[in-house]
Amino acid sequence: xxxxxxxxxxxxxxxxxxxxxxxxxxxxxxxxxxxxxxxxxxxxxxxxxxxxxxxxxxxxxxxxxxxxxxxxxxxxxxxxxxxxxxxxxxxxxxxxxxxxxxxxxxxxxxxxxxxxxxxxxxxxxxxxxxxxxxxxxxxxxxxxxxxxxxxxxxxxxxxxxxxxxxxxxxxxxxxxxxxxxxxxxxxxxxxxxxxxxxxxxxxxxxxxxxxxxxxxxxxxxxxxxxxxxxxxxxxxxxxxxxxxxxxxxxxxxxxxxxxxxxxxxxxxxxxxxxxxxxxxxxxxxxxxxxxxxxxxxxxxxxxxxxxxxxxxxxxxxxxxxxxxxxxxxxxxxxxxxxxxxxxxxxxxxxxxxxxxxxxxxxxxxxxxxxxxxxxxxxxxxxxxxxxxxxxxx
Amino acid sequence: xxxxxxxxxxxxxxxxxxxxxxxxxxxxxxxxxxxxxxxxxxxxxxxxxxxxxxxxxxxxxxxxxxxxxxxxxxxxxxxxxxxxxxxxxxxxxxxxxxxxxxxxxxxxxxxxxxxxxxxxxxxxxxxxxxxxxxxxxxxxxxxxxxxxxxxxxxxxxxxxxxxxxxxxxxxxxxxxxxxxxxxxxxxxxxxxxxxxxxxxxxxxxxxxxxxxxxxxxxxxxxxxxxxxxxxxxxxxxxxxxxxxxxxxxxxxxxxxxxxxxxxxxxxxxxxxxxxxxxxxxxxxxxxxxxxxxxxxxxxxxxxxxxxxxxxxxxxxxxxxxxxxxxxxxxxxxxxxxxxxxxxxxxxxxxxxxxxxxxxxxxxxxxxxxxxxxxxxxxxxxxxxxxxxxxxxx
Numbered sequence: 001x002x003x004x005x006x007x008x009x010x011x012x013x014x015x016x017x018x019x020x021x022x023x024x025x026x027x028x029x030x031x032x033x034x035x036x037x038x039x040x041x042x043x044x045x046x047x048x049x050x051x052x053x054x055x056x057x058x059x060x061x062x063x064x065x066x067x068x069x070x071x072x073x074x075x076x077x078x079x080x081x082x083x084x085x086x087x088x089x090x091x092x093x094x095x096x097x098x099x100x101x102x103x104x105x106x107x108x109x110x111x112x113x114x115x116x117x118x119x120x121x122x123x124x125x126x127x128x129x130x131x132x133x134x135x136x137x138x139x140x141x142x143x144x145x146x147x148x149x150x151x152x153x154x155x156x157x158x159x160x161x162x163x164x165x166x167x168x169x170x171x172x173x174x175x176x177x178x179x180x181x182x183x184x185x186x187x188x189x190x191x192x193x194x195x196x197x198x199x200x201x202x203x204x205x206x207x208x209x210x211x212x213x214x215x216x217x218x219x220x221x222x223x224x225x226x227x228x229x230x231x232x233x234x235x236x237x238x239x240x241x242x243x244x245x246x247x248x249x250x251x252x253x254x255x256x257x258x259x260x261x262x263x264x265x266x267x268x269x270x271x272x273x274x275x276x277x278x279x280x281x282x283x284x285x286x287x288x289x290x291x292x293x294x295x296x297x298x299x300x301x302x303x304x305x306x307x308x309x310x311x312x313x314x315x316x317x318x319x320x321x322x323x324x325x326x327x328x329x330x331x332x333x334x335x336x337x338x339x340x341x342x343x344x345x346x347x348x349x350x351x352x353x354x355x356x357x358x359x360x361x362x363x364x365x366x367x368x369x370x371x372x373x374x375x376x377x378x379x380x381x382x383x384x385x386x387x388x389x390x391x392x393x
Numbered sequence: 394x395x396x397x398x399x400x401x402x403x404x405x406x407x408x409x410x411x412x413x414x415x416x417x418x419x420x421x422x423x424x425x426x427x428x429x430x431x432x433x434x435x436x437x438x439x440x441x442x443x444x445x446x447x448x449x450x451x452x453x454x455x456x457x458x459x460x461x462x463x464x465x466x467x468x469x470x471x472x473x474x475x476x477x478x479x480x481x482x483x484x485x486x487x488x489x490x491x492x493x494x495x496x497x498x499x500x501x502x503x504x505x506x507x508x509x510x511x512x513x514x515x516x517x518x519x520x521x522x523x524x525x526x527x528x529x530x531x532x533x534x535x536x537x538x539x540x541x542x543x544x545x546x547x548x549x550x551x552x553x554x555x556x557x558x559x560x561x562x563x564x565x566x567x568x569x570x571x572x573x574x575x576x577x578x579x580x581x582x583x584x585x586x587x588x589x590x591x592x593x594x595x596x597x598x599x600x601x602x603x604x605x606x607x608x609x610x611x612x613x614x615x616x617x618x619x620x621x622x623x624x625x626x627x628x629x630x631x632x633x634x635x636x637x638x639x640x641x642x643x644x645x646x647x648x649x650x651x652x653x654x655x656x657x658x659x660x661x662x663x664x665x666x667x668x669x670x671x672x673x674x675x676x677x678x679x680x681x682x683x684x685x686x687x688x689x690x691x692x693x694x695x696x697x698x699x700x701x702x703x704x705x706x707x708x709x710x711x712x713x714x715x716x717x718x719x720x721x722x723x724x725x726x727x728x729x730x731x732x733x734x735x736x737x738x739x740x741x742x743x744x745x746x747x748x749x750x751x752x753x754x755x756x757x758x759x760x761x762x763x764x765x766x767x768x769x770x771x772x773x774x775x776x777x778x779x780x781x782x783x784x785x786x
Contacts, residue, residue: 038582041582042582042586045582045583045586045590045611046586046590046607048589048590048593049586049589049590052589107550111546111547111550114542114543114546115539115542115543115546115547117539135596138596138597140596140597140598141596141597141598141677141706142595142596142677142706146508146510147592147596149507149508149542150507150508150592151589151592153504153507153508153546154504154508154585154588154589154592156550157500157504157549157550157553157585158582158585160550160553160554161553161557161578161581161582161585162582164554164557164561165574165578165581167561168557168560168561168574168577168578169571169574169578174567178562181558181561181562184561185554185558185561185562188554188558189431189434189435189438189551189554189555190438192547192550192551192554193435193438193439193442195547196441196442196445196544196547197438197439197441197442199540199543199544199547200441200782200783202535203528203531203533203534203535203540203783204531204533204534204783205533205534206783214439218438284534284535313534313535389593390593390596390597390599
């Protein structure tokens with residue numbers, strides 16, 4: 001499965017370009033083997049805990065585009081010295097290191113779903129909802145909702161913990177490890193900052209585009225593109241030039257990705273995105289799209305602006321969401337945001353063309369960037385939780 | 394402040410015994426310096442995030458007995474080769490490493506308070522309550538409770554993240570780092586397991602003493618005593634003999650500590666514990682004390698057993714809590730648990746006497762173990778949160 005990424009062909013001077021599906025498969029293979037070993041190592045803690053672990057493993061392996069590990073992979077390839085020929089096992093170790101980003105993302109999603117009170121993710125119940133259902137089905141005592149939240153908090157903590165374990169125990173030289181750890185540390189502090197700024201902007205009804213862009217920078221762009229690229233580069237070599245250029249490229253692509261995601265939330269196909277339309281509006285998320293719409297309405301149609309303000313953060317019906325979407329489109333906000341996306345993508349691609357990086361990696365990064373702005377795929381059909389829990393000892 | 398722990402006197406062959414207050418002060422000094430640096434490093438993320446960081450710093454520095462870092466310190470001293478003379482700066486680095494346990498504990502408390510819906514900790518509002526109050530005082534939109542929970546989840550995640558950063562970047566040799574990381578990894582996976590087993594036992598009304606003891610093993614004993622001792626020993630030398638004996642000693646002392654804490658919850662002085670009596674009963678925690686009382690009632694007074702069952706997990710008044718306490722005392726459950734505590738303490742002390750460890754460390758560990766079963770102290774009077782939040786950009 002991992003042969004075209006890690007195998008002998010990599011040793012050839014040509015340094016082949018793995019296809020995106022091959023890369024995803026190689027990452028999944030590392031994740032799956034690693035998580036299986038961790039599950040076995042924790043078996044002495046008993047069947048109930050194993051149920052939480054199995055739920056986490058299914059969650060991690062059951063969906064996601066592996067964007068962050070792929071950016072890290074290409075960041076690594078981009079910064080690798082021309083004469084370097086890593087062995088297949090070295091490449092496998094690096095892919096596992098980059099996969100830590102998926103476990104970190106697991107924590108971010110699990111905790112974010114509690115924060116946003118989301119009920120669906122990848123076309124199935126979110127973890128806190130699934131655990132609440134389990135509580136009800138088991139006819140346990142106490143609040144099912146509270147149990148669901150508690151279990152999902154712990155499941156997220158476990159995901160974060162195991163992500164950190166992977167990075168801390170990666171078999172790298174001391175210098176390389178220090179470089180990698182430095183990026184990893186910033187990345188985690190930033191994503192938590194981005195999430196907190198997001199909820200504060202939401203509650204305080206912050207209507208500024210600047211504030212929404214700041215959330216995008218740390219909650220998405222740094223975390224999804226810039227820092228993963230830098231993590232990969234740090235694992236390859238001491239290349240301050242790459243670190244710098246990956247910051248600019250990552251911010252451009254990453255913000256474009258978030259703006260596109262904001263548009264998908266309102267205009268995307270639920271069958272493709274795996275979640276209901278208008279979730280951002282319902283939970284009062286202060287997106288650039290919304291800020292743009294309100295700013296436009298305020299200057300041309302103040303009543304419409306106040307109408308929009310009144311709808312944000314309320315439990316809208318599907319028809320009301322559709323009305324909002326039409327309004328935002330009519331105000332020209334969607335077109336303006338799409339214009340921003342195009343401009344950011346162009347900016348990122350130009351910076352990439354001029355970057356002092358490996359030519360094959362440049363192609364890989366172009367492909368990956370193009371893939372950023374496609375709908376998220378749905379997960380598989382595995383049930384979220386094991387059938388039974390509540391060990392009797 | 395740290396001179397008697399880290400300073401020149403340590404170089405003398407006598408290896409002085411630092412007093413517990415000196416050790417606490419040396420740990421606090423490392424924590425405080427480190428957290429201050431982290432706060433400054435994150436300043437570029439803006440004032441709102443800084444408010445969350447300041448709340449975390451106050452939470453970490455504002456209370457706690459530093460038990461876990463002290464066990465790690467004595468575990469390290471115990472396993473240190475007789476001829477080794479670490480420099481003051483090496484000792485400081487190790488104290489910082491051991492302080493990571495306080496940040497991990499910060500995450501455990503912050504998330505546990507959400508899980509248990511606790512409103513008070515160390516005599517003041519828990520983080521999720523304080524953030525909900527801030528939301529109300531700021532007249533923000535949306536649910537204040539939900540904001541409080543969200544902020545406290547992220548604050549806990551940040552605490553866990555920074556704990557991991559300390560361990561991952563500790564300046565240790567490769568071998569030492571691997572040994573330390575192995576213990577750290579187990580410790581974190583276990584504490585999360587212990588917390589999950591705890592809530593499952595609670596919801597599923599598990600009345601078995603065996604199940605309650607399993608929770609105690611992983612949620613408290615391994616996490617508070619055994620693994621911290623092993624972490625310290627791992628930082629000192631490759632000593633499988635110490636690892637083994639610290640497991641037994643730590644389990645004995647640690648379970649005694651939890652059983653004592655269960656008794657304090659029902660019989661302790663709120664002015665000393667910083668929290669209302671009977672919280673465990675109210676949230677339906679399946680303690681050994683409760684399991685013991687129910688088992689005794691079932692065999693001698695079945696009606697009393699069912700009466701007790703009916704009260705567990707309900708919102709008891711202070712008078713009802715006092716009635717329960719009297720009942721549990723009359724049933725002989727308190728005395729039986731105190732008997733267990735004494736026996737475990739003796740068992741731990743005997744194992745310590747026979748352990749192949751440094752003589753001074755043995756004295757330090759005896760003192761620390763004796764300190765385990767005293768009431769937790771209250772925190773200081775600093776406000777939990779900065780005055781204002783909700784940056785305008």
